[in-house]
Amino acid sequence: MAARRAKLDRLRTELGVEPFGHRVDGITPLDRARAAFDEAAHLAYEEAAKAAKADPSVTIDDRRPAVTVAGRVVQHRDMGKLVFMWLRDHSGDLQVSVSKANVPEGAFKVASMADYGDLLSVTGRVGRTNRGETCVWADGVTMQCKSLEPPPGKWHGLSDDETRYRRRYVDMYANPDTVRTFQLRSRIVSAIRRFMESRGYQEVETPMMQAMAGGAAARPFVTHHNTLDMQLFMRIAPELYLKRLLVGGLPKVFEINRNFRNEGVDRSHNPEFTAMEAYEAFGDYMTMLEMVESLVHAVACEVAGVPQGGPVALPFGDLVIDYAKPFRRVRYEELFQKAFGFAMEDEARVRATAKDLHVEGAATKDLWLVVNELFEERAEALLDPSKPTFVLDYPSAISPLTRPSRARPVIAERWDLFIAGMEIGPAYTELNDPDIQLAKFTEQLKGADEEESTFRSLDEDFITALRVGMPPAGGMGMGIDRLVMLLSNSQSIRDVILFPLMRAE
RNA sequence: GCCUCGGUAGCUCAGCUGGUAGAGCAGCUGACUCUUAAUCAGCGGGUCCAAGGUUCGAAUCCUUGCCGAGGCACCA
Numbered sequence: 051m052a053a054r055r056a057k058l059d060r061l062r063t064e065l066g067v068e069p070f071g072h073r074v075d076g077i078t079p080l081d082r083a084r085a086a087f088d089e090a091a092h093l094a095y096e097e098a099a100k101a102a103k104a105d106p107s108v109t110i111d112d113r114r115p116a117v118t119v120a121g122r123v124v125q126h127r128d129m130g131k132l133v134f135m136w137l138r139d140h141s142g143d144l145q146v147s148v149s150k151a152n153v154p155e156g157a158f159k160v161a162s163m164a165d166y167g168d169l170l171s172v173t174g175r176v177g178r179t180n181r182g183e184t185c186v187w188a189d190g191v192t193m194q195c196k197s198l199e200p201p202p203g204k205w206h207g208l209s210d211d212e213t214r215y216r217r218r219y220v221d222m223y224a225n226p227d228t229v230r231t232f233q234l235r236s237r238i239v240s241a242i243r244r245f246m247e248s249r250g251y252q253e254v255e256t257p258m259m260q261a262m263a264g265g266a267a268a269r270p271f272v273t274h275h276n277t278l279d280m281q282l283f284m285r286i287a288p289e290l291y292l293k294r295l296l297v298g299g300l301p302k303v304f305e306i307n308r309n310f311r312n313e314g315v316d317r318s319h320n321p322e323f324t325a326m327e328a329y330e331a332f333g334d335y336m337t338m339l340e341m342v343e344s345l346v347h348a349v350a351c352e353v354a355g356v357p358q359g360g361p362v363a364l365p366f367g368d369l370v371i372d373y374a375k376p377f378r379r380v381r382y383e384e385l386f387q388k389a390f391g392f393a394m395e396d397e398a399r400v401r402a403t404a405k406d407l408h409v410e411g412a413a414t415k416d417l418w419l420v421v422n423e424l425f426e427e428r429a430e431a432l433l434d435p436s437k438p439t440f441v442l443d444y445p446s447a448i449s450p451l452t453r454p455s456r457a458r459p460v461i462a463e464r465w466d467l468f469i470a471g472m473e474i475g476p477a478y479t480e481l482n483d484p485d486i487q488l489a490k491f492t493e494q495l496k497g498a499d500e501e502e503s504t505f506r507s508l509d510e511d512f513i514t515a516l517r518v519g520m521p522p523a524g525g526m527g528m529g530i531d532r533l534v535m536l537l538s539n540s541q542s543i544r545d546v547i548l549f550p551l552m553r554a555e
Numbered sequence: 556g557c558c559u560c561g562g563u564a565g566c567u568c569a570g571c572u573g574g575u576a577g578a579g580c581a582g583c584u585g586a587c588u589c590u591u592a593a594u595c596a597g598c599g600g601g602u603c604c605a606a607g608g609u610u611c612g613a614a615u616c617c618u619u620g621c622c623g624a625g626g627c628a629c630c631a
Contacts, residue, residue, distance in 0.1 A: 053582060125591080132588035149588065166581075180589045203566030205580055205592050210566085212623045224566090267631045313630045314556090422631075448631050476631095494631090542624095553622065 057163055058196045065156050071194035074171050078117040081141035086115040087176045087184045095177065114175035119144065119186055120194060122223050123168045125204060133161045134185075137170065140229060145185035146172045157191040166204060167197030215550050234353065235534045235546055239306065241349045242326065242530070249341065251302040251328055256291035258284060258308065264509045265289030265451070268311035271321075272505070283505060284310035289451065289525070290512045292329050293480065296523050297515045304328035306530065317542045318472055321551050324530040329480070333524030335463045338477035339440055342467060342526055346438065346533070347375050353537045365539050366470050369436045378439040382425065383461070385441060389429035394421045394445070395460070418447035430468065438469045450490040452478040469536055475528035482523065484516035
């Protein structure tokens with residue numbers, strides 16, 4: 051805005067002030083400055099100031115805490131010879147009061163010329179106004195950065211989603227809740243890491259650019275390496291590399307990192323998203339169940355600020371989610387039976403029902419694909435969204451990386467965790483028989499359509515790794531963004547990703 | 556990719572069956588040493604998302620496109 055440019059020039063030419071500052075040491079966050087208020091010192095100062103007014107020879111012993119604070123101006127009220135401003139930083143808001151009598155003339159001009167959005171540093175004493183507002187009574191005011199862009203409204207703020215996502219930096223200063231959400235996200239990810247490390251898992255990093263995009267069934271993003279003249283895919287999952295580490299001898303590994311899937315965008319999908327995967331040698335899917343249940347519970351307790359192990363519930367939209375252990379468990383086939391009134395292996399009734407529900411390929415597609423469509427259509431809806439629930443024992447046919455049950459090979463040792471209707475993540479007893487794995491991959495490739503076959507290929511090195519020998523293992527995956535959504539009561543994944551993907555402007 | 560809704564001042568929004576664009580806040584000038592969305596006096600501010608069409612006349616109606624939101628599809 052032209053007016054801001056003009057003020058910038060006035061600061062430089064009239065006041066000799068450089069509007070883009072430099073290093074400031076010893077800044078007190080605004081919440082701490084507020085907390086530093088000392089009632090006794092404040093009252094003593096008020097008394098002394100009154101006395102000094104009557105008798106100028108009296109010197110004031112000012113014991114109010116001295117602070118340096120810094121922040122963005124979010125309110126500015128100019129009373130002529132007294133200027134009140136609200137500063138905002140990552141910790142909160144605090145009023146700064148600037149009396150013309152108590153600061154150098156240039157500093158007072160800076161204060162009275164300040165605009166919404168400017169960054170100031172202020173030195174002064176923590177006190178209170180006549181109206182009871184805790185504030186910093188300034189003895190110095192310095193312009194640290196003149197904001198040259200028009201700010202969002204001070205009253206209605208910024209609510210346009212497009213601007214919030216495209217200009218997150220404005221969203222963050224205009225909407226303190228946004229900052230709180232991302233502070234919470236950092237705490238959650240940190241708590242997850244601490245939990246995993248406390249259980250002896252080692253964090254690793256595996257390739258994000260892969261010659262073959264394996265470990266899941268999503269469409270990948272394609273890229274190219276120039277000097278090697280080589281097509282690469284952004285990874286859709288780290289699974290096949292983490293398993294190689296089990297082959298190599300690491301017993302317990304995890305990775306928290308981005309996956310990239312070239313699919314649609316909606317409230318719970320962003321093309322790049324953060325996932326954790328973990329693998330434990332000589333474990334199985336029930337090892338993972340205990341671990342994930344404890345992890346989600348522990349993080350929920352931390353977010354809610356309640357003791358570990360006890361009852362804990364957090365709001366999510368209209369729901370209150372109960373994160374107390376144990377989570378519910380239900381077997382896939384039992385849920386199917388409950389939803390449809392017949393067994394999932396009753397092919398005739400499965401296909402007939404699928405036809406009634408207009409499932410594509412009801413008569414011709416593989417039975418288990420039809421079963422799973424019915425399951426997703428009707429059975430998942432039976433889960434109580436406010437109770438985290440493990441759905442156990444998926445059909446083997448739709449679980450290509452999972453070890454079939456010894457007792458009943460048609461069932462795979464796999465579960466999925468559902469919370470609030472969202473799939474948070476699966477876990478498997480990992481398939482470590484190279485011959486069966488090869489057969490499953492080959493089978494899967496046969497079923498690939500033309501588009502799929504352009505990016506799907508057989509990862510022979512992974513089969514080689516299995517032939518070298520991977521210990522029996524449990525493995526899990528978890529969508530970190532979705533977990534953060536749940537724990538921060540955010541209804542859209544865009545509200546927990548700092549810079550969600552947007553179309554180019 | 557499909558369907559629905561939306562895009563008007565810096566922000567939040569109003570603008571009826573078509574008649575030439577408004578409010579509040581923000582901004583600018585001035586006053587004010589205790590404000591809390593400060594107050595008071597005065598002043599400026601628009602590619603009505605874009606292009607095309609219908610019409611004497613379009614922010615408004617039609618078509619197409621762009622961007623966003625929600626839903627559907629896709630996402631083992």
